[in-house]
Amino acid sequence: MSLVDFDDVHLSFAGVNAIAGVSFTVAPGELFAIIGPNGAGKTSIFNVLSGAYRPQRGRVTFGGLDITGRPPHRIAAAGLARTFQNVELFGNLTLLDNLMLGRHTHLRYGTLAAVAWLGRARREEVAARASVEEIVDFLDLAPYRRIPVGLLPYGVQKRIELGRALAMQPKLLLLDEPVAGMNLEETADMARYILDIREELGLAIILVEHDMGLVMDLADRVMVLNFGVPITTGPPAHVQGHPEVVRAYLGEAAAV
Numbered sequence: 001m002s003l004v005d006f007d008d009v010h011l012s013f014a015g016v017n018a019i020a021g022v023s024f025t026v027a028p029g030e031l032f033a034i035i036g037p038n039g040a041g042k043t044s045i046f047n048v049l050s051g052a053y054r055p056q057r058g059r060v061t062f063g064g065l066d067i068t069g070r071p072p073h074r075i076a077a078a079g080l081a082r083t084f085q086n087v088e089l090f091g092n093l094t095l096l097d098n099l100m101l102g103r104h105t106h107l108r109y110g111t112l113a114a115v116a117w118l119g120r121a122r123r124e125e126v127a128a129r130a131s132v133e134e135i136v137d138f139l140d141l142a143p144y145r146r147i148p149v150g151l152l153p154y155g156v157q158k159r160i161e162l163g164r165a166l167a168m169q170p171k172l173l174l175l176d177e178p179v180a181g182m183n184l185e186e187t188a189d190m191a192r193y194i195l196d197i198r199e200e201l202g203l204a205i206i207l208v209e210h211d212m213g214l215v216m217d218l219a220d221r222v223m224v225l226n227f228g229v230p231i232t233t234g235p236p237a238h239v240q241g242h243p244e245v246v247r248a249y250l251g252e253a254a255a256v
């Protein structure tokens with residue numbers, strides 16, 4: 001069974017079609033990439049998946065659950081986590097605090113228990129700390145543990161954002177331009193972490209990215225969008241050779 005089933009989704013803003021009949025599925029553990037020129041509708045798909053936008057038509061199921069139009073916190077609790085195009089961390093908090101905030105979707109104790117620091121609250125907090133420490137190791141973030149994240153280099157902040165998404169223990173990660181603004185070394189590092197997440201943690205990932213080299217290296221399948229409509233979907237080799245894709249989008253990259 002598919003983990004994600006995005007079925008004939010339509011979304012428009014005051015007559016502008018952001019998504020005009022998009023369908024795709026993502027299998028558990030798959031790395032599915034979405035590419036397309038600026039304004040093609042990639043971020044809108046993420047916003048529909050995560051519950052920020054409600055589509056006018058179509059249905060989205062996640063893990064067999066109909067999540068169409070559900071509020072973002074419900075969808076997050078069902079196991080969907082995302083990172084953003086621009087870093088959205090709490091700059092004056094430390095790495096550990098930022099990751100603990102990500103983990104908070106999983107803490108189930110009530111306010112009273114937390115105030116009284118009762119058994120369950122304490123046990124959950126200890127488990128949360130342990131799982132956050134695993135993420136710190138996994139992403140090689142130990143040197144930055146106690147520094148306010150706003151003071152850290154951009155590439156490290158993007159990695160922390162990835163860590164915060166992992167702290168939610170998701171089944172599906174939405175990565176929105178994870179290497180935008182990074183230098184070559186930072187990009188290669190991020191590519192390795194994305195592969196590790198997939199191979200060691202077995203998470204499904206939907207990747208939106210303009211870096212074609214990264215997409216073609218990492219993705220199992222790629223969907224190409226143009227003006228809110230998919231042109232084609234398939235393995236990287238299929239997409240790269242598709243004449244309409246070359247014309248609509250890969251023209252410059254293909255010439256590199």
Ligand SMILES: Nc1ncnc2c1ncn2[C@@H]1O[C@H](COP(=O)(O)OP(=O)(O)OP(=O)(O)O)[C@@H](O)[C@H]1O
Pocket residue numbers: 013016017018036037038039040041042043044045
């Ligand atoms: N909140 C909004 N209000 C009005 N129009 C919007 C809104 N969000 C997106 N759009 C429009 O929907 C279309 C698709 O935008 P979207 O941001 O999804 O594209 P994108 O492929 O992610 O682009 P980019 O690569 O530049 O991030 C664009 O025409 C955009 O202007």
